[in-house]
Amino acid sequence: MPPRLNPLSFSRPIAYRPKAQVQLRLQPAARIAPWQCRNYADKTDSAGADRSKRIEAQPLGHVSEEAAQTAKITGEQGPELSKGTPIEEVVKGDKAVVDNLPKVMQDAIKAKQSSSPPKGSRSYSTTTTPVTNNGSMDIGIFNLPTKTPAAVPGAKFEVPSLPLPKGSHVKHRYDPVIEQVTNLLMQHGQKSKAQRNMSLILQHLRTSPIPTINPDRPLVPGAPPPSHLPLNPVLYLTLAVDSVAPLLRLRSQKGAAGGGVALQIPIPLGLRQRRRTAVQWILNSAVKRKNVGSGKTGFAQRFAQELISVVEGRSSVWDRRNAVHKLGVAARANIVLPKRR
């Protein structure tokens, strides 16, 4: 293999990326030296890449890229670019370069060559193994694996695989619909009450009989058969809300028609906005329902019954949605698109 160092670019500072070399010594010998692969860098977007069009403005590639380019020109086989290049390989065989290297790198190369234990390593272990919790009290948080091998240098524990599984992010652990509807149910900032109401609503949906779908009021396409709904109350709620959610709202723009007359302009809504509108309609008609029984469960019961009547197509919310859509269709003419150039 040709030397990777291009003598022409020698004056340029060598890109040095610090590696977790001390940790490497603690790894078992059988492991592949992990610092040779650059897991943190993207293959397609190397350090030297730049979107600049002008050639003189483009930065030079790093050492290996340069070496590869040179090799390509000279018709030889260059270094493999998919992997990073260790520094000692770069400077191998060139004593002058080695002498000019910074002290830390020289030390690192020396340490690598000699098989003696690294400086600062103790003859005794400083880690402790956790005592089995036979005698002590089990509080349920000992289920973490006792030893997690770090696959990636620099990471203390194993790096999680992305995307993270559902519910594992602490701030987004609950279903988005549940979260949004709970917040919309909340009054005076009393979230706990809203959460209790939400739980009661879902419980009511779960114990209510299987809904009969009205073919005149179709639910969102792809809805599961109604027999699946009671046992999946979250889906039931989502289906009810999404089915009556309007696609647009009407904005009345002042003066757009001339002479101070407001013009209705349909504006498309985003997913959360659509759901919010639907929940507020449902809330309005739930509040108007008559309360049967007494106690804390009354509101939740009314809301749940309204949801059921939405799914069954009996609710007046459907009329409201249809009216908005009808107006929206009529107001389509008011949309003024920008002229094409």
Added chain:
Amino acid sequence: MSSSMSLRGLSQLSLDAVSRSAIPTRSLMIAPQASCFSTSAARYANPTMKKKGMGAAPKKGVKSLRITKSNKDAAGSGKRPAPGERKAMRKRIVLSNDNALEVAGLQDLTAENALDASHQGKVRGIPEEAVDALRAVEAFKPRQGWSLFRRPAVLMRKETMELAQIMKKIESSEKSKKESKRIIVYGERMGGKSTLLLQGITMAFLRKWTIINLPEGQDIVNAHTDYAPLPGSQPLQYTQDTYTAGLLSQIVKANQGFLAATKVSAKHDLPLPLSKGATLKQLAELGAANPEAAWPVFVALWTELTQPGRPPILVGVDGLSHIMRESEYLNSNVKPIHAHDLTIVRHFVDLFSGKTALPNGGLVLGVTSGSNSPANSAIELSIAGAEARQSKSALPQWNPYKAIDQRAVECLKNVDVLKVSGISKEEARSIMDYYAESGVLRAQVNEGFVSERWSLAGMGNIGELERATVRLRV
């Protein structure tokens, strides 16, 4: 001016006012009869009818101004719920959910295996007839999660097995000297204390014990039912006839078989005639139908139940701390009556303190409540004392700065305790498998999930576990 003078002057003024205002509408005769400062005459007077058709007809084309809505529309024109209907709705107990899946291979408790130790950590169904009895004695509570599952089933946890052991021991004790146990069940809120009582009643029902359950201590002492002094009692005691009649009808429903098959053996002096050779069921029904005779009938029934050769008795009460203090009832001196002076409570308390023996053996369970219990230092002290006795450590000191009910302390001196703590992870796994098979828990039940939820539930508090898994409580 003296105070009496000023009062008279005021009263004169008010009389004048009454007479003056009364002139246009009513006759003058009413006014002098009205006492000073009284509004009764005005309030109870017949409402003055509005004269119709007196005003001029509205002119054509003129809108009459109506600022206020009519009162009828504001109040809602719908039918009002009947008295008690809304409370009945709130306290309704639903024991099945048609949407929940049938759990395959769910075994029922039977008379033969009810007390077996092999149930430990398993979920077992409650048989149909036991469910009826449990419903009759109000062992199911409205806040429990029975309405989520296909049919009632319970987890046979460690404490249940302890109770089963105790019942087994009582059953197998010698005929001449039958054993009886008196236990306070205590533990954390939502920890399953009432459910433990329910399990005890289930096992007792299956083993053909006699069951007497006071479903809620608060209902006895909160002065919602009538009371009357018991003639000839010293110190004075009070009977609650309606409550006792209800209790008798519950006893009849829960112990149908035994009561119907057994004849009255002793002679009782009852205020009502009872036919010769009547069964115990007829005796109890007599009391249930005639509240004024309920207490003598209850005493007679108890005498019959404690005759030699009769089955052991399970007596349970939920909400113990309510009946270990003064009740809401007042005596003739308008002083509160102590709960122990109410005959039903007294009967239970005598059993609980060991003053009255259970000659056929039996179990007296007093269950404390975590969510509805007034602070009761007597119970706390007796629990601490019983714990110290069981662990053979030093007895706790009574805090002299705390108000304590001496009668309650006397009663609770020598009772055992059973602590209901969190369930183990194995038990949690078993109940969560049941949840998942019922279709109400939509998650893969594996070790990680179980221990996560077990920790979330405060180290296996079963109520919290249900909340964290089934109730979808965020």
